[in-house]
Amino acid sequence: MTGWHLDDDIVRRYAEGTDSLTEGASIEQHLLSCGPCRARVNAAASVTELSVIDLAAVWDRTRDTIEVPRPSGFERLLRAAGLPAHEARLVAVASAFRSAWLTGVAAILAFATLAAAVGHAHGLWLFLAVAPIMPCLVVASSYDPWLDPALAPELVTPYPALRLVLLRTIAVLALALPVVLVLGLAIPGQTAFAWLLPAVGFVAVVLAASTWFSPLRSAIAVSSAWLAVVWLLAARSGSPDTMLQTRAQVGFLVLAVASFVIFLVRRQRLRQLRPWR
Amino acid sequence: MDSGVDDETLLFAVAERDMGAFRVLYDRHAGWLAIRLARRCNDPDLVADAIQDTFVAVWQRPQGFRGDGDIAAWLWGIAIRRLVSRLRTRSSIAVFEHAGTAPAAEDQVLLSVEYGDIGQALARLSPEMRAVIQAVVLDGLSAREAARLLNVPVSSVKTRLYRAKARLRAVLAEEPS
Numbered sequence A: 001m002t003g004w005h006l007d008d009d010i011v012r013r014y015a016e017g018t019d020s021l022t023e024g025a026s027i028e029q030h031l032l033s034c035g036p037c038r039a040r041v042n043a044a045a046s047v048t049e050l051s052v053i054d055l056a057a058v059w060d061r062t063r064d065t066i067e068v069p070r071p072s073g074f075e076r077l078l079r080a081a082g083l084p085a086h087e088a089r090l091v092a093v094a095s096a097f098r099s100a101w102l103t104g105v106a107a108i109l110a111f112a113t114l115a116a117a118v119g120h121a122h123g124l125w126l127f128l129a130v131a132p133i134m135p136c137l138v139v140a141s142s143y144d145p146w147l148d149p150a151l152a153p154e155l156v157t158p159y160p161a162l163r164l165v166l167l168r169t170i171a172v173l174a175l176a177l178p179v180v181l182v183l184g185l186a187i188p189g190q191t192a193f194a195w196l197l198p199a200v201g202f203v204a205v206v207l208a209a210s211t212w213f214s215p216l217r218s219a220i221a222v223s224s225a226w227l228a229v230v231w232l233l234a235a236r237s238g239s240p241d242t243m244l245q246t247r248a249q250v251g252f253l254v255l256a257v258a259s260f261v262i263f264l265v266r267r268q269r270l271r272q273l274r275p276w277r
Numbered sequence B: 001m002d003s004g005v006d007d008e009t010l011l012f013a014v015a016e017r018d019m020g021a022f023r024v025l026y027d028r029h030a031g032w033l034a035i036r037l038a039r040r041c042n043d044p045d046l047v048a049d050a051i052q053d054t055f056v057a058v059w060q061r062p063q064g065f066r067g068d069g070d071i072a073a074w075l076w077g078i079a080i081r082r083l084v085s086r087l088r089t090r091s092s093i094a095v096f097e098h099a100g101t102a103p104a105a106e107d108q109v110l111l112s113v114e115y116g117d118i119g120q121a122l123a124r125l126s127p128e129m130r131a132v133i134q135a136v137v138l139d140g141l142s143a144r145e146a147a148r149l150l151n152v153p154v155s156s157v158k159t160r161l162y163r164a165k166a167r168l169r170a171v172l173a174e175e176p177s
Helices: A008-016 A021-033 A035-044 A055-067 A073-080 A085-092 A099-130 A133-143 A151-156 A161-184 A196-209 A215-236 A240-244 A246-265 A267-272 B007-015 B019-038 B044-060 B071-089 B105-114 B118-123 B127-138 B143-150 B154-174
Strands: none
Touching: A008 A021, A008 A035, A021 A035, A021 B019, A021 B071, A021 B118, A021 B127, A035 B019, A055 B019, A055 B044, A073 A085, A085 A161, A099 A133, A099 A161, A099 A215, A133 A161, A133 A196, A133 A215, A161 A196, A196 A215, A196 A246, A246 A267, B007 B019, B007 B044, B007 B071, B019 B044, B019 B071, B044 B071, B071 B143, B118 B154, B127 B143, B127 B154, B143 B154
16 A cells, blocks of 8 residues: 555564554554455464464354354244244244145145135035144144154253143244134134134143143044034034034133143153154 | 465355355454454453354355455454444453553654554543544444443443544644644
8 A cells, every 4th residue: 555564563563462552553454455464464363472362263163153054934033032042943943833834734724714705604614624623733743753853852851841842832823823813804704713712722632632642643633523523513503603602612711721731730741752653 | 374366256255155265264364353353352252252253244144245345344344343242242341452552653653654643643542532533433333332342331432532533633733744
């Protein structure tokens, strides 16, 4: 620039911080535009008595950081919600949260909603049959070790299984319920909300049943039972309003609370997940 | 260490996910950036974290460099801000340390080349004012960032900056070059 460059003394004073402010300011201004002088200060950073940090160690850390895949959008959402990084990873790693899975579930629900909005009675029955069992199926798949190989080593570690299962359940419900609610708005009448309590009830039943059987088997059993009940009701009365009756809704509420209590009482059994399959 | 390739070519290769080029860029710049950061923060761990954050940011967004000016200046802009944000997330106090000695005779010559009388005028400021001038004027930080770096309220940065400028103006006016 000006023909002026740093000599060894200046470099040393600068690296040691024993120069004056004004000299330092001149040096720093010069460094930004002079490659050769920058290289000399840079070289000083590797001289043992002048070095301020372990540059090789920092390089290793930097490389490790960039080689770790960036967290998914869902994981970042969980972290934003206040979950510590390692727990967010544990929750988000479930195969139930892969976008392919979620897209499939959303597509099935959208189809059922469409049928209900267009096809009246039959369509409504289809919606009532499908919507309540979707959340419990997704919850079950979110912690079933058969679907989620990543879970196996995690459960060997002393991480509390109960906490993991509950966190994933809450994550599923937080993801699924708004979607289904929005879809339900497309359906005429109050039927849209009739499935909410059964959905929560079935999730609780699956949680409770998974202290005996594998979560996926529990969810399939619950879903089959529900489909049979819906089919019987549809064949006999023909009106989906049955579901809206207070008695039925209270029944589902009781089912939800009772199952959840059973789940909490038997939660120790969750630790013995090993022999599932 | 220097392979003769210029920084822009390296950065272009980094955008193409070339780890070798990234390593060369790191070797070429991490050292002087660390020395410069260490002059503003006496905690080596924080400096190391800031250097790591800087190069992670470069790897993730090399296109942040728009091709204007020097890559060194761009890197410094990232590094000083990463240091400031590290200070924000930690409770440890980093002290702005500087040997506030008056420049030696031979430095005066050097300074008059770069800054003229401003060098002497700066030397007559109080250490607090000099620190603010350095952070805001020379490092290009905002008042908020400077406040974080110097661990003082934003309002103090603003008043000190105002007073420092007034002092400099007065000193320069009474000693016409």
